[in-house]
Amino acid sequence: MIEHRITFDGPVILGAGLAGLTAALAAAPRRALVLSPTPLATGCSSAWAQGGMAAALSDEDAPALHAADTMAAGAGLCDPAAVALLTTEGPDAVRALAALGAPFDRQANGDFVLSLEAAHAKARVARVGGDGAGAAIMAAVIAAVRAAPSIEVRENARARRLLQDATGRVVGVLAEVGGELVEIHAASVILATGGVGGLYAVTTTPAEVRGEGLGLAALAGAEIADPEFVQFHPTAIDIGRDPAPLATEALRGEGAILRNTDGRAFMADYHTARELAPRDVVARAIHAERSAGRGALLDATTAVGAHFPQEFPAVFAACMSAGIDPRIQPIPVTPAVHYHMGGVATDLDGRASLPGLLAAGECASTGVHGANRLASNSLLEAAVFGARAGRVARDLAMGGEPLPAEPTPDLPDAALQILRRAMSRDAGVIRDAEGLSRLVTVIDASQTAHGLAPTLVAAGLIARAALAREESRGGHFRRDFPAATLAERTFITLDSAAAGLRYAAE
Known part of the structure; x- marks a missing residue:
């Protein structure tokens, strides 16, 4: 009321x-x-x-x-x-x-x-x-x-x-x-x-940030652009926290090296720029090493070493709170949602x-x-x-009188946690049609149960746009469509989401 x-x-x-x-x-x-x-x-x-x-x-x-x-x-x-x-x-x-x-x-x-x-x-x-x-x-x-x-x-x-x-x-x-x-x-x-970020199980952003503005705009009929493109920061600190602390990109700029648990520097296998490759490349490399059971660690012991407390105090504090001394130990890292x-x-x-x-x-x-x-x-x-x-x-003047409106529903926490796990599993660093289709089913079922909560609307737009983009580009990588073939932006509204997408060149 x-x-x-x-x-x-x-x-x-x-x-x-x-x-x-x-x-x-x-x-x-x-x-x-x-x-x-x-x-x-x-x-x-x-x-x-x-x-x-x-x-x-x-x-x-x-x-x-x-x-x-x-x-x-x-x-x-x-x-x-x-x-x-x-x-x-x-x-x-x-x-x-x-x-x-x-x-x-x-x-x-x-x-x-x-x-x-x-x-x-x-x-x-x-x-x-x-x-x-x-x-x-x-x-x-x-x-x-x-x-x-x-x-x-x-x-x-x-x-x-x-x-x-x-x-x-x-x-x-x-x-x-x-x-x-x-x-x-x-x-x-x-x-x-x-x-x-809060729509995903592993994120470096505040948990409160979960696409509500995007969902509210879509519910009002606004056009949404490129929702499938989610950036995964390669080096979230993997210490089991939600949200995950971040090991800044600047560490690699200073010369920190990514190694697997065997101590081998692996980025040369994935890109000529090694640790300074674009974020999506580094994120997929770390994902691949972890998926293969080799793990991933960011070694700044030589590049920063004893200077950690002064040069990177936030990273140092996060590591030390988990019993990791980055001056002398490599930092366990994992890709995490970082930016939309x-x-x-x-x-x-x-x-x-x-x-x-x-x-x-x-x-x-x-x-x-x-x-x-x-x-x-x-x-x-x-x-x-x-x-x-x-x-x-x-410089904008007042508009007309507002039409009567009811508040959008909230998504219960249990349903939100199910959504977060499904988003990380199926709309994560590596995607395919099977996983994205499964994710759309999860989101649709949650909407049936809980209504058009803005968080669900945002997740649905991400999932449907990712399913429709049958190529790999930037932060969007499809295992089943690894080539880049469609250099066109996505424009979508809530009404058009289920019916198909309109691309900029059309």
């Missing part, structure tokens, strides 16, 4: 990661209301990011070089205009965060300390304290948001349905705030709800296919990442496109 109705003359922003908070700051002086399901700095992937922000910040680099690396990693599906925008605006986005107080590592002359990560041709990743970029950047942005008179933040507030008027325009949100249902009539809604390249289809200013709806950050699909995200482009995308979405929302 709806207990309160309010009108808010400005954007309502769902999610309080870097994209959402950047959008709120950019919308000023227009009022912005941020709804966060958890306290700020918790429950969002931005705060957990270790690697840093990639941008052409040195004299030896250029946006065009960054763009070329992004396009190469994206395996033929990147939108060149989106990539050009990201890489051109990227340096100023990093500098803007530094001006807010983000304490990026600096050289003695004041220049950024830049690190090399996999699939980058240049050292261009600005870091904080080795592996603390996300938390430090978020601390600075949160301080700015708290100080902004135009921004109101409601914590422990969760979206339960998007509200639409008689024309289909998104005009607000039905939210659960402090246990009460509140209908918020607003000028626009910006989705910044993060990715889909797909999401709500948007233009370059964050506009979704439904009027009044915008999206930014991981829950959006701008076309920047294509089939496989380049390392450390995620925080950059959140900052660049979050700001663009906020500026658009600043």
Whole structure:
């Protein structure tokens, strides 16, 4: 039962990661209301990011070089205009965060300390304290948001349905705030709800991040792009925790070596770039070694060794808490869901296919990442496109009156755990028609039992798009279709999901 109705003359922003908070700051002086399901700095992937922000910040680099690396990693599906925008605006986005107080590592002359990560041709990743970029950047942005008179933040507030008027325009949100249902009539809604990691049994992202924004948008009729493309970080620390701690890509940039339990360095068997191959290649290599019973360990004892506590404190702490001393012992690793390249289809200013709806950050699909995200482009995308979405929302007028709406159902925890196991088993690093068909059956049965919960809707879109893409590309690898044959993006709506998919070239 709806207990309160309010009108808010400005954007309502769902999610309080870097994209959402950047959008709120950019919308000023227009009022912005941020709804966060958890306290700020918790429950969002931005705060957990270790690697840093990639941008052409040195004299030896250029946006065009960054763009070329992004396009190469994206395996033929990147939108060149989106990539050009990201890489051109990227340096100023990093500098803007530094001006807010983000304490990026600096050289003695004041220049950024830049690190090399996999699939980058240049050292261009600005870091904080080795592996603390996300938390430090978020601390600075949160301080700015708290100080902004135009921004109101409601914590422990969760979206339960998007509200639409008689024309289909998104005009607000039905939210659960402090246990009460509140209908918020607003000028626009910006989705910044993060990715889909919590839909999988093994993930490096917060458990709360499980595709709800994607599902809510799809239920409202929005177009979804590329949902089948899920990135698996190769080196989650395999110590049986949920979520799994992350061993940052930067370790391999520093020279850490992947070995099997026999001590043999195995990456040369899979790619000429060895440890610095694209993430999807490294993830499949580790998956293959583990599946063959040989295991996988990240050996940084020589590359980092005694410097671990100072250079990579988060990784060091996670390892030591499990009785592993990475200064003298290799780290057991496994692929884990880390990022979703797909999401709500948007233009370059964050506009979704439904009027009044915008999206930014991981829950959006701008076309920047294509089939496989380049390392450390995620925080950059959140900052660049979050700001663009906020500026658009600043100028949107109020729409019509919301039509009556009921909250979407929740998926019971037992059913969620069944879904997570099925997603990891059948829509994981290696996929095939048999497994994906089995997964669709599991999802459909759960929808019959529990209704159209947004988490189930998101999972269903991933599974159906993966089943329809009969090729291997980027983060999507089909054992039964190992060749790359279809360099076209997927565009899908909830209504079209069961009937078939429309590709960009059609």
